[in-house]
Amino acid sequence: MTTLIIIVGFLIYLILYFTYGKKLERDVVVASDDNETPSQRLYDGVDYVSARKEVLFGHHFASIAGAAPIIGPALAICWGWAPALLWVWFGNIFIGAVHDYLSLMASVRYDGKSIQFVATDLMGKRTGYAFYWIVFFLLILVVAAFAAIVGGMFVRTPAIASAYAWKIFAALILGVLMYRLKMNFGVATIIGIIMLGAAIWLGTVTPIAASYTTWMWVFFFYIIIASAIPVNVLLQPRDYLNSWLLYAGLVLGFIAAIFVFRGFEVPAFSSFSPVLLGGKPTPFWPAIPLVIACGSLSGFHSLVASGTTSKQLDKESNGLLIGYGAMFTEGFLSTIVIVSIAGFGYTALQNAGVTTETLNPGNWGAMFTKASASVKLSKANLFVQSYADMVGATWLGFIPTKFVKVIAGMWVASFAMTTLDTTNRLARYCLSEMALPFKEKAEGFYNILTNRWIASVVPAAIGIWLAATGNWLIIWGSFGAANQLIASIALMTGAAFVAKKLKSSFVNAAVIPAWLLWITVTAALIWFIAVVQPGAIAAKPGPGWTVMVILIIMLILNFIFIADFIRTKAYKVEE
Amino acid sequence: MKFSIPDFFKQLFKGLDALHRSNAAALTVFEVEELENIFALLLLGSFVGFPSPPTFLAVELLPFMEKELRILNKRAKDSSDMFAEMCGTIGID
Numbered sequence: 001m002t003t004l005i006i007i008v009g010f011l012i013y014l015i016l017y018f019t020y021g022k023k024l025e026r027d028v029v030v031a032s033d034d035n036e037t038p039s040q041r042l043y044d045g046v047d048y049v050s051a052r053k054e055v056l057f058g059h060h061f062a063s064i065a066g067a068a069p070i071i072g073p074a075l076a077i078c079w080g081w082a083p084a085l086l087w088v089w090f091g092n093i094f095i096g097a098v099h100d101y102l103s104l105m106a107s108v109r110y111d112g113k114s115i116q117f118v119a120t121d122l123m124g125k126r127t128g129y130a131f132y133w134i135v136f137f138l139l140i141l142v143v144a145a146f147a148a149i150v151g152g153m154f155v156r157t158p159a160i161a162s163a164y165a166w167k168i169f170a171a172l173i174l175g176v177l178m179y180r181l182k183m184n185f186g187v188a189t190i191i192g193i194i195m196l197g198a199a200i201w202l203g204t205v206t207p208i209a210a211s212y213t214t215w216m217w218v219f220f221f222y223i224i225i226a227s228a229i230p231v232n233v234l235l236q237p238r239d240y241l242n243s244w245l246l247y248a249g250l251v252l253g254f255i256a257a258i259f260v261f262r263g264f265e266v267p268a269f270s271s272f273s274p275v276l277l278g279g280k281p282t283p284f285w286p287a288i289p290l291v292i293a294c295g296s297l298s299g300f301h302s303l304v305a306s307g308t309t310s311k312q313l314d315k316e317s318n319g320l321l322i323g324y325g326a327m328f329t330e331g332f333l334s335t336i337v338i339v340s341i342a343g344f345g346y347t348a349l350q351n352a353g354v355t356t357e358t359l360n361p362g363n364w365g366a367m368f369t370k371a372s373a374s375v376k377l378s379k380a381n382l383f384v385q386s387y388a389d390m391v392g393a394t395w396l397g398f399i400p401t402k403f404v405k406v407i408a409g410m411w412v413a414s415f416a417m418t419t420l421d422t423t424n425r426l427a428r429y430c431l432s433e434m435a436l437p438f439k440e441k442a443e444g445f446y447n448i449l450t451n452r453w454i455a456s457v458v459p460a461a462i463g464i465w466l467a468a469t470g471n472w473l474i475i476w477g478s479f480g481a482a483n484q485l486i487a488s489i490a491l492m493t494g495a496a497f498v499a500k501k502l503k504s505s506f507v508n509a510a511v512i513p514a515w516l517l518w519i520t521v522t523a524a525l526i527w528f529i530a531v532v533q534p535g536a537i538a539a540k541p542g543p544g545w546t547v548m549v550i551l552i553i554m555l556i557l558n559f560i561f562i563a564d565f566i567r568t569k570a571y572k573v574e575e
Numbered sequence: 576m577k578f579s580i581p582d583f584f585k586q587l588f589k590g591l592d593a594l595h596r597s598n599a600a601a602l603t604v605f606e607v608e609e610l611e612n613i614f615a616l617l618l619l620g621s622f623v624g625f626p627s628p629p630t631f632l633a634v635e636l637l638p639f640m641e642k643e644l645r646i647l648n649k650r651a652k653d654s655s656d657m658f659a660e661m662c663g664t665i666g667i668d
Contacts (some may be wrong), residue, residue: 114659307663
């Protein structure tokens with residue numbers, strides 16, 4: 001079954017890339033290599049310069065791939081593996097990848113301007129301004145979500161914490177070799193990979209045990225320190241090692257999933273509303289985009305696509321591979337995650353102490369979340385164990401299981417920690433833009449808000465404080481909501497671009513997904529506010545109300561977007 | 576053009592090499608650009624409306640700074656649209 005699903009997933013993505021993808025390219029975007037891209041038209045050798053499509057694909061994919069395409073599908077298994085796969089496959093193909101591709105091509109046609117700029121131009125200034133608010137909330141929630149996930153993983157598997165610490169050490173040394181001693185790039189890379197392997201091995205022999213609260217404090221100070229030191233000291237070499245970890249994880253996972261030849265232990269379908277977010281029955285629609293974000297649809301990708309990618313695109317025909325294709329690759333990554341947990345997750349839970357009476361295919365929807373919480377096996381750890389067992393069950397079984405566990409854990413932790421220490425930069429920028437209206441009227445308040453240290457500490461502090469509650473399922477759902485809200489604006493902007501600027505007769509390929517997404521996100525937000533959040537407030541009022549206020553502001557902004565979309569008739573081709 | 580397997584692998588390895596070099600430098604390049612912006616603003620700011628008097632150094636360097644001035648002007652125009660570029664460089668997902 002594992003092999004079949006991987007092959008079917010691969011074929012679906014391949015066939016739809018060359019059919020639906022090509023149709024989007026030909027009839028919706030009307031991409032042509034006769035059109036000069038910004039890297040040609042505005043070439044300056046510095047900011048606007050063509051990059052090879054393989055480099056751009058790799059860079060774009062590495063920017064959009066992270067911990068989210070792993071955690072989301074691991075959570076969504078509570079619906080059964082089939083609904084999770086359906087969203088990862090078809091949500092990706094018809095909404096998520098369309099969203100990424102249109103964001104990229106709209107930016108290319110707008111001289112490399114961001115999707116925010118395009119939204120301001122096509123839908124109005126307040127829609128563009130709202131980006132700052134939603135991204136700021138998103139950054140706080142993503143720090144909270146990822147800190148909670150990594151904290152839980154470090155507590156359960158101290159070897160991963162140790163391996164990560166050794167990897168930091170390896171990154172510092174690599175930084176010196178590459179950027180100070182200017183060692184040959186290939187030689188330094190080989191040394192870096194050897195040190196990465198050594199860090200993983202050392203992690204298994206020198207585990208660092210600490211409590212969840214201790215890890216929250218460690219992450220808080222790590223965020224502050226990492227954002228203050230020069231990037232070539234730690235962040236750059238660490239990101240470079242992360243890219244090798246990503247390739248290793250993908251290659252190992254793909255090979256294992258193909259050769260493991262195992263049936264699924266998890267039911268194909270458990271229930272339309274299994275117990276998940278906030279301990280409440282969570283309906284597949286509209287909640288699925290909140291749970292599985294990046295493997296299928298993620299608003300953040302629109303910002304990445306319209307950032308550096310659009311400025312370096314060599315020709316328009318490369319846009320499909322980079323915008324549409326990279327999202328498919330991420331969907332394939334999520335497919336591997338679903339396959340590993342569907343094939344090995346139930347055994348992992350039983351090995352952790354869950355009995356057949358407590359959890360079985362018959363009560364999967366009602367008991368999956370509770371059972372895994374009862375044995376303190378978080379979804380990140382469930383993936384780590386399932387992945388390691390899947391690799392171990394193939395001819396790759398010569399690699400020690402505990403070594404593979406640490407690789408899988410490091411894969412999640414590395415990308416999550418990258419998010420933790422880089423969100424501060426973005427949060428500072430957001431805060432300074434959001435505070436602009438106060439600059440004239442309340443200069444003192446503006447200066448406090450935009451003070452470098454206050455602007456760095458505030459988002460980190462709120463994020464870690466929310467993570468410390470331990471109620472990460474609430475945080476994850478809120479993070480998903482913020483992310484999909486950005487996706488909603490970006491897809492509406494893409495639809496507006498197709499209708500207003502391209503005047504394509506196939507405008508519905510963009511408009512219908514935009515409407516569907518807006519309706520889904522609105523319904524999801526209302527459901528979350530009305531059903532899930534009251535329980536969170538009752539349990540812990542401070543964090544509960546903080547998240548509630550964020551959700552309400554986002555819901556109000558959501559209605560403003562649709563009002564602007566309708567007011568500007570952004571969905572209609574007008575002659 | 577005939578498809579050649581050795582050429583295919585040659586191009587593939589070239590592409591992979593370029594990709595890894597780019598990965599090993601992306602953040603640093605971004606930081607360097609920020610520092611260049613600050614340096615250029617300090618030195619040549621008056622030519623783009625930044626209120627600072629031209630120094631003798633700026634005047635002496637002027638003949639050699641045509642490209643930098645052009646880029647500085649372009650970056651000044653794009654400075655209100657930095658958000659997506661920051662997101663593209665900083666991996667959040």
